[in-house]
Every structure is written in structure tokens, then in C-alpha cells.
Amino acid sequence: MRSMFSLVLLVVAGVLLYFGFQASDSLASTVERAVSGTPTDRSLWLFVGAAACGLLGLAGLVTRGPSRAR
Numbered sequence: 001m002r003s004m005f006s007l008v009l010l011v012v013a014g015v016l017l018y019f020g021f022q023a024s025d026s027l028a029s030t031v032e033r034a035v036s037g038t039p040t041d042r043s044l045w046l047f048v049g050a051a052a053c054g055l056l057g058l059a060g061l062v063t064r065g066p067s068r069a070r
Contacts, residue, residue, distance in 0.1 A: 006060030013054035020046030 023029060023043035032040050 002060060006057045009053045009057030009060065013050045013057060016046050016050035016053060020050055 020043050023046055024039050026040075026043075029040045029043055032038065038044075
């Protein structure tokens with residue numbers, strides 16, 4: 001169950017990255033970058049969310065939980 005949740009987090013990270021790149025290539029983001037030099041807040045939050053989900057997903061796959069005796 002834990003590894004399935006980690007895989008779901010990795011998929012969510014991929015989806016957020018996709019939407020983050022789409023948002024960073026939008027007209028609003030291009031204008032914002034030309035004026036202030038930074039991308040829009042939406043694209044930044046999508047990238048931050050993707051990084052958080054990706055790190056949590058990888059940590060869930062790499063680490064081992066307590067072993068259960070059956």
C-alpha cells in the first residue's frame with residue numbers, strides 16, 4: 001500500500017511538472033518575465049508542488065518502514 005501511494009505521488013509530480021511548464025510558456029508568464037524578470041506565481045507554485053510530491057514519492061519508495069511479523 002505504501003509503495004502504491006509513493007507511485008501515485010510520483011505521477012502527481014509529473015502532472016504538476018507538465019502543467020508548470022505549460023503555465024511558464026503562457027502569454028501571461030512571458031509578459032511577467034519581461035516586466036519583472038520572474039515567472040508567474042502559479043507556475044512557481046506548480047514547480048514547488050511537483051518537487052515536494054516527487055521528493056515524498058521517492059522517499060517513500062527508497063525508505064523501508066517497520067517490518068511486520070505475520
